[in-house]
Amino acid sequence: MTIISRKKKRNNCGSMRSTKLLLTFTFCMIAMFYLPYKYMIQEGSIDDKIIKNKQHMPIVQPMITEHQTPPKLNNNDEKPTSTPNYHTVFSTDCSGYQHWQSYLLFYSAYKVKQPGTVTRIASGCTKEEQEAERAFQSQISDQMSSNFKVHFTPQFSKVKGEGEEGDGETYKFFNKPFGLLHWIEHAEVKIKDDDIVILLDPDQVLTRPITNDFSNQSENTLVGQNPKTIVTHGSPFAQEFGFGASWRNLDIDAVTGTNDSPAKSVTEQDAIDHYPAGPPYLATTKDMHAIARTWSDFVPRSYKIFPELMAEMYAFCIAVAHLKMPHQIVKSLMVSDVDVEDGEGWNFVEAIEDEKICSPAAMGYSTLPSVLHYCQRYVLGKHIFGKHKMPLDTFSCDAPLLAIPPEDIAERYDYWIDPNLVDGKREYLTKIEVKKTAFMICFLTHHANEASKFYKSRNCKSSEVSAAPLKIIDLWSGKTSTSSTKKEKGEY
The missing domain is CATH 3.90.550 (Spore Coat Polysaccharide Biosynthesis Protein SpsA; Chain A)
Incomplete structure (x- = not known):
């Protein structure tokens, strides 16, 4: 347990950016309301x-009621005798x-x-x-x-x-x-x-x-x-x-x-x-x-x-x-904003080896922030995870899986391109921002696909699912494609 005593705090998803x-x-x-869309x-x-x-x-x-004097509360911090x-x-x-x-x-x-x-x-x-x-x-x-x-x-x-x-x-x-x-x-x-x-x-x-x-x-x-x-x-x-x-x-x-x-x-x-x-x-x-x-x-x-x-x-x-x-x-309960240097549980993510930041192995680490809060969008190159990009029927028999980012995504890109802009301008990130962003994209993409496969395996006819071409959606472009080789290799 790390104990922190300080005068300053950092902002995250609630207020979007760190401020004094x-x-x-x-x-x-x-x-x-005027910060970059990202x-x-x-x-x-x-x-x-x-x-x-x-x-x-x-x-x-x-009902808006008048409040009585707040009750006196028990501040005993001893461990409870039972779970x-x-x-x-x-x-x-x-x-x-x-x-x-x-x-x-x-x-x-x-x-x-x-x-x-x-x-x-x-x-x-x-x-x-x-x-x-x-x-x-x-x-x-x-x-x-x-x-x-x-x-x-x-x-x-x-x-x-x-x-x-x-x-x-x-x-x-x-x-x-x-x-x-x-x-x-x-x-x-x-x-x-x-x-x-x-x-x-x-x-x-x-x-x-x-x-x-x-x-x-x-x-x-x-x-x-x-x-x-x-x-x-x-x-x-x-x-x-x-x-x-x-x-x-x-x-x-x-x-x-x-x-x-x-x-x-x-x-x-x-x-x-x-x-x-x-x-x-x-x-x-x-x-x-x-x-x-x-x-x-x-x-x-x-x-x-x-x-x-x-x-x-x-x-x-x-x-x-x-x-x-x-x-x-x-x-340390949560991570959300890759800009935050202090105030979220990013130290757990930063401790992951650079070469494993997007590997499935990192998804199973026992010491991670307890919660990922995906209230923002995460973009590296032309790879994205953003909740407003997700299909509304993500958990259905006909829904596509998400395109998997490359495991070396953090080595390939030190910039992001806004999918909503036509100029393709590159916005560059610091090394630590790249690592955090890669983690969020990879973890959330793998987690969503895993949940989707769980849904399909229990609610869709196996014969129909296995016979149909595998549909993949690229959230950055919004385009859906089909693939059979990826499905055979089990990469999704």
């Missing part, structure tokens, strides 16, 4: 194209875009043997979509694990501000806090206060199991002089996200609905050390329930005064600060 901690959030948001999360406009026109369930208007039950959850809608992401996440949990239940929280689905997703989930449960489930909620992506008319503004990230709260209060499985809830994003995959125990010194990098190592009541954990103390720039009185919130008493250094939290989030059910209630109350107000991508994450920070729940921040 004392910049105002206004400047951060301007930078976020490092941006392209959400809204793409989703508009891929989400089918559909009639949603009735809009549920969030807790685990519940891993992630929030989605019912679009094809998050359909394949859900399958990929379930497959990763199956492969690493993630303990406990894994539940997709699907919000705003029509009756027809619910029926289709139930059938799909039944396949997943039968073929992977009976602990893999789906939980349906009403639509939460539109809210009305207090006193506002009309349907309210659309902000799809409302689904995360409200969906989490709905699941905790209405889950089909019995959830105990001492259980551990792990909240992921749908565009994340597991490379090794996540538990409540972070005491292994070789696998975890924790922030602080005397870090906690066990998730217990009053001691939630989360991955570090690089927005530092910028959440304090919001009008905390307006977000919390009171002028004496404990969140206002958090110092800048404590805000940096204990609150720049992002997924994976870990907490006991008791704590996560309190967090979900407060987070759901605060996020509409946060979005009202700050209608940007980060409103949901800032609302989370303010909620846990209001509840006096400082998080043990972990640097």
Whole structure:
């Protein structure tokens, strides 16, 4: 376990680029929306194209309530006497875009043997979509694990501000806090206060199991002089996200609905050390329930005064600060942004031998970051993995497999070419950026193909699959080709 004590943090997927901690959030948001496309999360406009026109369930208007004084919490950090039950959850809608992401996440949990239940929280689905997703989930449960489930909620992506008319503004990230709260209060499985809830994003995959125990010194990098190592009541954990103390720039009185919130008493250094939290989030059910209630109350107000991508994450920070729940921040749980030098678990990737960075052997290393968060696109030369490039029917009998990058990709290329630009201009990367990018392209491509083959082997007629030419899609060009020799060699 590496212990980190420092004044600066680095940004990642949540805020897109590393920034100085004392910049105002206004400047951060301007930078976020005008950075090169490579490092941006392209959400809204793409989703508009891929989400089918559909009639949603009735809009549920969030209840905004006044909060009592936050409860006193038990900060005991001793190891529990027995292994807790685990519940891993992630929030989605019912679009094809998050359909394949859900399958990929379930497959990763199956492969690493993630303990406990894994539940997709699907919000705003029509009756027809619910029926289709139930059938799909039944396949997943039968073929992977009976602990893999789906939980349906009403639509939460539109809210009305207090006193506002009309349907309210659309902000799809409302689904995360409200969906989490709905699941905790209405889950089909019995959830105990001492259980551990792990909240992921749908565009994340597991490379090794996540538990409540972070005491292994070789696998975890924790922030602080005397870090906690066990998730217990009053001691939630989360991955570090690089927005530092910028959440304090919001009008905390307006977000919390009171002028004496404990969140206002958090110092800048404590805000940096204990609150720049992002997924994976870990907490006991008791704590996560309190967090979900407060987070759901605060996020509409946060979005009202700050209608940007980060409103949901800032609302989370303010909620846990209001509840006096400082998080043990972990640097090593996740990787996402190849630009980040400090604040993610890239040290595990950097330790892989250069010549093995794209080999199948590297995919099975026991010490990797627990989660890969593919919220960005990864490009070397004309090889890419990007979630917005993936076919929506990736997990179906007729879907193509992804073209495999060469194992020496990191030696062949020190640049990337934007597939959306016609000039073919090369953008050069540093050596370490090349290594990180190669790892993400190769791991995610192999993992997606492995999951696709798993799906086909269990749901498609073997005679039809073996007789048909192998279809391969090049995500960079978007072109699909057929091949028989690759299939015979088993290279895909």
